[in-house]
Amino acid sequence: MKKILMAILCVALACGIGAAAVGCGGNNGGENGEGSSAGQILLYTREDGSGTRDAFIELVGLEEMTDNAAVCNGTNVVLTSVGGAKGAIGYISLGSLNDTVKAVKIGGVEATAENIINDTYKLSRPFNVAYKAATLESNDTLKDFMQFISSKEGQKVIVDYGCVSETEDTAPAYVKPATAPTSEVKIGGSTSVGPLMEKLVEAYCKASGVASTKFTITQNGSGAGMTGAGDGSFDLGMASRAVKDDELAKGLTAKEIALDGIAIIVNKENTIDNLTLEQLKKIYNEEYSNWSELGA
């Protein structure tokens, strides 16, 4: 009796899985049969809390991210997924773009550093840091570090990282102070700016001779960074967005250190190479489901 039950259970399971697989295969066959080269649009997004995701949603003007988009836990996973799936679309920081995928133009404008600087490429966001004027005066390391960021050497780190610098050619060279500063600096905020800040701190420590143990970097989001800089728990806050007026009202001084672009990427086999912001919005709102509707 027991054995018969088990056998029935196994057969039922096998049938269920078979039916599900066949059912999906059938559906998909129909969609592919509509005669497009890339077929069904596959949406890829980043996880909730990611700075890139927040910036993408804000810049494109989405109300919210659809539940049907596959969530990737890192830029690398987005790149691998989009690079392998014909109908895929995703977004990454411009600095992470490589030739396994194709970046589409937005409104006919290519995603390049020049186009971000002259403000024709719309999907860009500033990387900001903010501090209190009093903290800057009392903390000699922070003061020197801020000078380093604005210097030619600092801006070079930013460009090497993959961000866009508006002042790389005009910035003055960094001058090492006569006596090395001794204060400790606590930095906190955006997870998007964090990795860049680590590179900046590393380069600064090499250039100035300050021990890297003087710096602590906490990555807990733009909002937390601004709050922390306001209440004094951080000496320097990082934000991957513009600093808001109510944050400035708390006595913060904001400084833009770099610009970062968001590249919209598709598979290399996809024939589409230009999208308008409106189309992009509709793609992520699932008003389009097939690339053929976009003329690919």
Add this chain to the structure above:
Amino acid sequence: MAEEAVRKKVKGDWKETAMKALFIVAAAAFIAALLVICAFIFVQSVPALKEVGVFEFLFSDKWNPGKGEFGIATMIVGSCYVTAGALVIGVPIGFLTAIFMARYCPRPLYRVLKPMTNILAGIPSIVYGYFGLRVIVPFIRDNFGGYGQSILACSIVLGVMILPTIISVSENSLRAVPKSYYEGALALGATKERAIFCTEVPAAKSGIMTSIILGLGRVIGETMAVVMICGNQTRFPDSILDGVRTLTANVVLEMSYVEMGSVHESALIATAAVLFVFILIITLLIALIRKSSR
């Protein structure tokens, strides 16, 4: 002479007490670790459960931390699907391989096969995840359609992942069955297959069940491999080609972004608490099954 014997005994006693203390300390450390982790998980998850409500938290399918919506129903379903799928794939293969290795495998082949299962067990889960992302996911996408990051992809990768556990535990329990069972069955005229499947396998039942449960535990708690290949969508899947988000994936995806002490952080820990309760229930069920089978 007598004096010396007494001294020896005292010395022995001293050692004995010291060792006893050592054993107690070891056991206490283990119990303390368990209790501290339990207490941490449950205390930290209270704020979220209070804010959201236990019922809402468990049965709402809306997960949207930015808007204060915390419902993990889709993830509970996701974890169950992935676990069931992995067992459907892993258990038959593992079980039959174990029988092959215990009773059919020629010696020279066994010497190669055994280390191979150990190698499989030693591969880090992130490597399984990357393998899944680069091999299994494209394969499913090209042959069945959809995103590729799906329940099916997870089931295949996790099914392979639990093979070493199932094979080695089942094989050991099959080998532990007294030879007389097999010989007795042959003497009564059974074929080799009948002798193995009808006498040895039932005798090794509890060991085989244990191997499946250990595999189940590994599947439901697996994180790094799953998060790369399950798609992480927070909605109910319609087919095994749809992506899901598992409980573990939810925690690891968002943990690095939460603010300390926020409801969001608490909700993620509460997700872990639900997983913890799941594993408790499974352990209890096993204890019950074993008790009733005895």
